Amino acid sequence: MSDIILATSGLTREFGGFVAVNDVALRVERGTIHALIGPNGAGKTTCFNLLTKFLPPTRGRIEFKGRDITRLSPAEVARLGLVRSFQISAVFPHLSAIENVRLALQRSRGASFDFWRSETVLSVYDERARSLLDDVGLSDYVDTQAGLLSYGRKRALEIATTLALEPEMMLLDEPTAGMAHEDVDRVVNLIRRIREGRTILMVEHNLSVVEGLCDTITVLTRGRILAEGDYATVSKNPEVISAYLGSADA
Amino acid sequence: MTGFSRVQMIGVALMVALIVLAPSVLYPVFLMKVLCFALFACAFNLLIGYVGLLSFGHAAFFGMGSYVSAWTIKHWGITAEVAILLGGATGAALGLVLGWLAIRRQGLYFAMITLALAQMVYFFCLQAPFTGGEDGIQQVPRGKLFGIVPLESDMTIYWLVAFVFLAGFLLIHRIVHSPFGQVLKAIRENEPRATSLGYRTNDYKLIAFVLSSMLAGIAGGTKALVFGIATLTDVHYSMSGEVVLMTLLGGLGTIFGPVMGALVVTAMENYLAQFGAWVTVTQGVIFMVCVLAFRRGIIGEIGAKLKVTL
Ligand SMILES: Nc1ncnc2c1ncn2[C@@H]1O[C@H](COP(=O)(O)OP(=O)(O)O)[C@@H](O)[C@H]1O
Numbered sequence A: 001m002s003d004i005i006l007a008t009s010g011l012t013r014e015f016g017g018f019v020a021v022n023d024v025a026l027r028v029e030r031g032t033i034h035a036l037i038g039p040n041g042a043g044k045t046t047c048f049n050l051l052t053k054f055l056p057p058t059r060g061r062i063e064f065k066g067r068d069i070t071r072l073s074p075a076e077v078a079r080l081g082l083v084r085s086f087q088i089s090a091v092f093p094h095l096s097a098i099e100n101v102r103l104a105l106q107r108s109r110g111a112s113f114d115f116w117r118s119e120t121v122l123s124v125y126d127e128r129a130r131s132l133l134d135d136v137g138l139s140d141y142v143d144t145q146a147g148l149l150s151y152g153r154k155r156a157l158e159i160a161t162t163l164a165l166e167p168e169m170m171l172l173d174e175p176t177a178g179m180a181h182e183d184v185d186r187v188v189n190l191i192r193r194i195r196e197g198r199t200i201l202m203v204e205h206n207l208s209v210v211e212g213l214c215d216t217i218t219v220l221t222r223g224r225i226l227a228e229g230d231y232a233t234v235s236k237n238p239e240v241i242s243a244y245l246g247s248a249d250a
Numbered sequence B: 001m002t003g004f005s006r007v008q009m010i011g012v013a014l015m016v017a018l019i020v021l022a023p024s025v026l027y028p029v030f031l032m033k034v035l036c037f038a039l040f041a042c043a044f045n046l047l048i049g050y051v052g053l054l055s056f057g058h059a060a061f062f063g064m065g066s067y068v069s070a071w072t073i074k075h076w077g078i079t080a081e082v083a084i085l086l087g088g089a090t091g092a093a094l095g096l097v098l099g100w101l102a103i104r105r106q107g108l109y110f111a112m113i114t115l116a117l118a119q120m121v122y123f124f125c126l127q128a129p130f131t132g133g134e135d136g137i138q139q140v141p142r143g144k145l146f147g148i149v150p151l152e153s154d155m156t157i158y159w160l161v162a163f164v165f166l167a168g169f170l171l172i173h174r175i176v177h178s179p180f181g182q183v184l185k186a187i188r189e190n191e192p193r194a195t196s197l198g199y200r201t202n203d204y205k206l207i208a209f210v211l212s213s214m215l216a217g218i219a220g221g222t223k224a225l226v227f228g229i230a231t232l233t234d235v236h237y238s239m240s241g242e243v244v245l246m247t248l249l250g251g252l253g254t255i256f257g258p259v260m261g262a263l264v265v266t267a268m269e270n271y272l273a274q275f276g277a278w279v280t281v282t283q284g285v286i287f288m289v290c291v292l293a294f295r296r297g298i299i300g301e302i303g304a305k306l307k308v309t310l
């Protein structure tokens, strides 16, 4: 019981009359990689938005580390150690790679409202930022503007930036979507390396990635949980098979 | 160290040299007008260029700063620098209220709310007894700097104005190149991502807004002392439009752009004044040409040609 890091009950979100997330009870065990899969429009991204408070839920409750976070702001949730990435890669395009990572490291200074100080005080974070960039294979792109990086490298930069916060739990929304084969492998290896001491909840369409990486899988369709379990169990579930066959791109 | 690149250092040196030499060629009063508007535009650019916030209500801070400096130096007989600082404090206080109301809104809604709030400030100024209504506050004395140096001579007050402008310009540069400024740029680039890293973005935006309105108030207060008058023109929405024009024309998000924009627009107004309504038409045409052909503004285009950040 005490090993559940994130739990929701009755989590529901309506857009007008449309129910995008419907009575979801999600339980993520500490230290695992948990996949959230389902056809397009199933409500996976909406779920992430609810968990990180980017959207308020219509109903339901969210608990993180045993604490009710349903009413917190997104920044507060991030400060508690629940940090998300975005489906569309989220970097700061006109800042260099190292500046991107430093922005996350800089958070540990507390509220950095010191507009009278020179930014050279941030150079104490350079070493850590470089080593994070190194970890994700970006050591040759330290001073490159983030917007100029390839798609796969943007994603790697995004992960390095997220890691800089040393979050207890990471939510990754389709980390390998739209990537070439080598890039997918790189990201998968990266996730394997960073899982130590963390919990990861990820949306992933590539089932071979899910099979190799994830401990638990939750299948979502039309906002509801359809099935849950390890890969072997879930992939044999006839409802899951028909849900996936019923949608062109799974 | 200073946060200026080498090219920018040269730019700053050139600008300082021009400020020092120009009064031997051009009218100091004209130059002071340029410097006041340049500071105003730099303050506006801090928001649009580095936080991505488009305020259509900056005349409120400029104009109210101007009224308060004028009124206090005239009726309380305070020293010039205190009057200017009071203008800045007025801008900051008003910025805190208006900013707090507007900052929750995004994009165009933010712009519209700042415009609406600034209109309320305008009507307040139109009605309130202390502003002198249509007449404004006239015959404002320039006072004495630190209570010692009389500022009646144009050349004496010129150095004060030059100092105020440069101090404001350097402060803005420091803000942009501070740990705080780094977060501002992150918000401009991708606000949801900044939030997801744990930054309470509204707090940062509000502080930037207050700093910007404070500097706008200082610019307005300084202008009131130079011209000895504070009027409704300075709180009118067309003044808000003018500062947008200056910044876009000079180059949004560049450090010298707003200064260049202020120089060009003020010069146009001064030298085309004889053509009456044509000033507005000319401004409109230049504005459109700029938006259509030179999106980066004068300084922005030069920077892009030379492949440097100015
Ligand atoms: N802000 C919104 N307003 C209205 N409908 C939305 C909004 N966000 C998502 N939806 C709808 O909710 C459903 C689930 O979307 P989403 O969570 O993005 O799906 P997934 O990530 O599983 O592909 C979709 O039908 C989408 O159109």
Ligand SMILES: [Mg+2]
Pocket (backbone or CB within 6 Å): A044, A045, A046, A087
């Ligand atoms: Mg999605």
